[in-house]
Amino acid sequence: MNSHALETLRTSPDLAELAAYPFNVDLDRADHLEAVHLASGVPTEAWAGDDTGGTYFHCEGGQVLYASSDGSAGLIGDSIDEALETLIGLPCWHDLLHHIPPDADDDTLTAAVTEAEEELSEFYGPELDADRSRLLAALGLRELPAPVLVRRLHRALLRTEPDFLLLNSQEGLAHGLLDGLPRPPxxxxxxxxxxxxxxxxxxxxxxxxxxxxxxxxxxxxxxxxxxxxxxxxxxxxxxxxxxxxxxxxxxxxxxxxxxxxxxxxxxxxxxxxxEPPLTWAALARRQGRTELARAALIRLLDDAGPRDASLLDGLVVEFAALGDHPQAARARWLFASLQDDPGQRAAALTDLAAHQRRAGDTDAAARTLKQAEALTGSEAMHDC
Structure with missing residues (x-):
């Protein structure tokens, strides 16, 4: 993480304390509540958090991703310095993620920020502006106009998917979008x-x-x-x-x-x-737009219901084509749970075991094969 501003915070306790309060960028909270990773596989590293349980992650390409404690995430800057400019310049940034039209003019954006900061001032006192200027100057960062910061934040948020889709590492479920900004279908x-x-x-x-x-x-x-x-x-x-x-x-x-x-x-x-959304996800894969396809497929899988057996079967095929066997296994497990016929369920479990093995989870694959054998009594399952 090549950031002079961050190094300054790490070596200046008084500045780090000011960043934590009132600007809610706390270097001592860089410990997320659950294991997470990007669906793309790009490495991330937590470097700070806030008092709501949210965490700021640095991505390998330099970008900063914020993950909330309630299961939503979004890109907030292309670098740590840019993110700090936004977080310090807009301590009310959480209040600006919804209900602001993307084409709002400067007056509308300024009014929205002013209203949000008036509420903050009730807690932080009249020193908020002075503290902001002092902290930004000490870190060598710019003090930018509120409309500039809001628009830059919105542009970053709109780049969250597909490349920065955050997953729960244990279950493979995707985090929701942090914002309510409109996106093309x-x-x-x-x-x-x-x-x-x-x-x-x-x-x-x-x-x-x-x-x-x-x-x-x-x-x-x-x-x-x-x-x-x-x-x-x-x-x-x-x-x-x-x-x-x-x-x-x-x-x-x-x-x-x-x-x-x-x-x-x-x-x-x-x-x-x-057209079924799976159609467009499959076309995205054939276009070579791997992360766009993966993000769309994961969203479809997360939303699949008990009547979506055909969709789940198609998702297995698409995830396998991407080489994403953990997600293929998740889709096949849900598909298997919908099969009432013992033979069909055993066949689904056998395929599930194959994806688990390709995902590197050999213990789970062995357990799944035993379940399949219990349904059919066939030792031939070992040959899957």
Whole structure:
């Protein structure tokens, strides 16, 4: 953690005490309540906490992630220095995460911060402004206008997912979002490259060979055409299909890169929002957007209910394709619990054991195989 400001806090007890109160950045609270990790696998290190049980984590790339004690998390800065500027400059930052329009003007943001700090002043006294200026100056940090800090905080929060999705290490469950800021739906994010390529092909048909040579781009164009098919697209789409090899994953749910399904969807007036979310998560994976796919799949798994056996089965396939066997095991365990037929449950448990073994949990895999054997009485389970 290369931060002069942090080193200054660590070697200056009076400044560290001021940071802890009233600015609620306490170096002695760098101990989170539970084991957590990023879904992406990027290493993190706790460096401070607050009096609510929340913790500030430094990510390997320099970013700072805040995790609350109630199971939510969000990115709050691209560096420790930037995070400290925000935390000291906006000690009321928790009150600015909801109900503020992302396009609010300076006057609206200033008024919101002023109102929140008036409440803080009732507890901290009139010295809040002076203490803020003194601490920032001592740490070599900037004292920025409130609207600048709020907008920078919001931009950081919007970058939390997919790369900084925080998980409970024991159960694999995702933390909720720290803020209430609006975000585009998954389908919009995943469909955007295909829409851009479709527009480019309409303007320049010489690009067909280039797009056709990339299975992910080719599939993206076909998906985009489903919801925006022009009469003049027919020859271009047939050329795109005829000049390229078929992708390896045509058998997977949601992957139908044939011209007729494109035409039928366009004729039916189907909207991308009507497609199952698993469709878009799978397409994100095939586009190579691994963390976007992983985050979407984990959210789907966390929200899965007792009637979602088909979804859970599809999630196992997608997690396995990502090489994320811990999450695949979690999905298969839930799927197995929904199987009433002993043989089907035994088969699901056998597959669960395989994912547990690939995840490195050989003891759990052995226990799961015993459960499967108890259901079938078959020693052949050891061959899974």
């Amino acid at each position: 998954l389908w919009q994010t995943v469909l955007a490259p295909g829409q851009a390529d479709l527009a480019a092909l309409r303007a320049d048909r010489t690009l067909i060979a280039t797009v056709a040579a990339d299975p992910a781009r080719r599939e993206g164009v076909l998906w985009a055409a489903r919801y925006d098919l022009n009469p003049d697209d027919t020859s271009m789409l047939r050329a795109l299909l005829g000049e390229s090899p078929r992708p390896e994953h045509e058998h997977e749910p949601g992957c139908e890169p044939e011209y007729e399904p494109v035409y039928e969807a366009a004729q039916d007036g189907r909207e991308p929002s009507a």
